[in-house]
Amino acid sequence: NPRVGVLALQGDVREHVRILTALGAEAVLVRRPAELATVAGLVLPGGESSVIDKLARAFGLRVPIREAIAGGLPVYGTCAGMILLADRIVDGIDGQQTFGGLDVTVRRNAFGSQVDSFEADLDVPALGDPPVRAVFIRAPVVEKLGPGAEALATLADGRVVAVAQGRLMATSFHPEMSGEDRFHRRLLDIVTA
Numbered sequence: 001n002p003r004v005g006v007l008a009l010q011g012d013v014r015e016h017v018r019i020l021t022a023l024g025a026e027a028v029l030v031r032r033p034a035e036l037a038t039v040a041g042l043v044l045p046g047g048e049s050s051v052i053d054k055l056a057r058a059f060g061l062r063v064p065i066r067e068a069i070a071g072g073l074p075v076y077g078t079c080a081g082m083i084l085l086a087d088r089i090v091d092g093i094d095g096q097q098t099f100g101g102l103d104v105t106v107r108r109n110a111f112g113s114q115v116d117s118f119e120a121d122l123d124v125p126a127l128g129d130p131p132v133r134a135v136f137i138r139a140p141v142v143e144k145l146g147p148g149a150e151a152l153a154t155l156a157d158g159r160v161v162a163v164a165q166g167r168l169m170a171t172s173f174h175p176e177m178s179g180e181d182r183f184h185r186r187l188l189d190i191v192t193a
């Protein structure tokens, strides 16, 4: 069983642990570098990216996570996790930093206060049928994709809300909140490939 970490500093850690466990992975809560060193893949949960960034620096995890990503660790980020994987962000707060790895520009809270939260059925060709029930909560969008990054899903208006690059994957939405497990399956496929 692959050991897959969930960065457990803040956010919806439990939901990811539940899906990973249901898929047969050994889910490991990652709060320190020694725990990170034991995992073959990592999930960055939803939550508040600026808080996760601050805590990651305080816990001495920022540099080890950046090195792990550069070394090819498979990582899946949802919502705040997408922000943390982006090489560039728009509308960060407080000198917010990211781990980076995805050659994209991501805008935080891209849907404004009028539509804080919504759900949509999304076509994700890489996952096949049926469409993904996607839960968006103060969600980011991918504003620009660099040449290495690939869009996995777009909203009807064309905005990119799921992206992949090498062993990295990120979604603006929360599959872990609608019982959707195919993104986590894809992560495990990459981990065990």
Ligand code: GLN
Pocket (backbone or CB within 6 Å): 045, 046, 047, 048, 049, 050, 078, 079, 080, 081, 083, 108, 109, 137, 138, 139, 140
């Ligand atoms: N708005 C949050 C942020 O900027 C993300 C929200 C979420 O993860 N649901 O980090």
